[in-house]
Amino acid sequence: MKKILSLLFVTTLLSLSASCQSNQKNKEAEALAQKNQEPVEVPAQDGLERAYFASGCFWCVEAIYESVKGVKESISGYSGGHTKNPTYESSNTGRTGHAEAVEIIYNPDVVSFETLVDVYFGSQDVTQVNGQGPDMGSQYRSIIFYQNEAQKEIIDSKIVALEKEYGEGEIAAQVLPFQKFWEAEGYHQDYEKRNPNNPYIQNVSIPRLKRFQQKFPELLKENASH
Template sequence: MSDSLETATFGGGCFWCIEAAFEELAGVETVTSGYAGGHTEDPTYEEVCTGNTGHAEVVQVEYDPDVIDYQELIEVFFTVHDPTQLNRQGPDVGTQYRSIVLYHDDTQRRIAEEFVDALDRVYDDDVVTELEPIETFYRAEEKHQNYFAKNPNDAYCTFHAQPKVEKVREKFDAKPAN
């Protein structure tokens, strides 16, 4: 295990779904739902939902680079959402649901750019994922943290988060079951 954790930030639709997917991964220590990429200071969920804050619903992932690296996190991210959908994922529509990678350093930026370039050659439609440096991350309200784990029978979670969790379990190195 590494002496220090690293941080990655991604947005690809509702943070409940993305959070649940990343929580499955071996080497991921914490996943925090929040808001980033906008201009409003300390926004609330209700404000972000208006689409007027500029923020996206995102997750901040703290991970052990000795167990999982950023390249694999990027692969997971692009596996659990559709990067060709502009300002939406499934039933969620608006700029707050856009596909975005908020990189923390030049290495993350380079890896994300190379991955997006490769994806652009695979998809028929353009990859619309935004790549931006992280400026400020605002933690979402407590009711949004670990939402899927707390509400596995919620209809939204059943239809949208569960399939992403199952995909991660099938394709990647998941944490052992409790």
């Protein structure tokens, strides 16, 4: 028993060490990007604006945002990397630098960017590095993208508040200047809605959506339910 407990203790320490190292690398990459890249601002179109987030599997995140009042559409794709035209297969190698992300098309008269940020942090494990739930790897890391300094200030203030709760340096999300969003393959779009009996959707995606809906009922569209 003592040997088993010792082995578990060592395994836990190694896991925590690897997580800390991964988070340090992510934060170094974040600092480099903020220093060397100017954010790209996407112009509003027909009164609608766009925002970009990465938080684990994009099937889950897409469904969460589509349940929010003021969100017209949520599109699955890839962002945050260094290669052109990423695919699901290439991004899953972890070598493109891209993470599974979503493009949120929203009405700022109904829902603010600040509220979308609250949705982002409120629908994930904010301390999990390079993944969410069972999905692990750099392609599943959390990234919140800003298009201008006003957005960055909102994000930074939310992180400061969260760090008071979880501890300084414990928030895993990278804060990156937005560069480009690559739309994912067609079969990924509205995946949860179109594949309700998929085992992953049943066991991971829908429970994550329900947890969010229970936490933020005031933000939901009238027909947003599972």
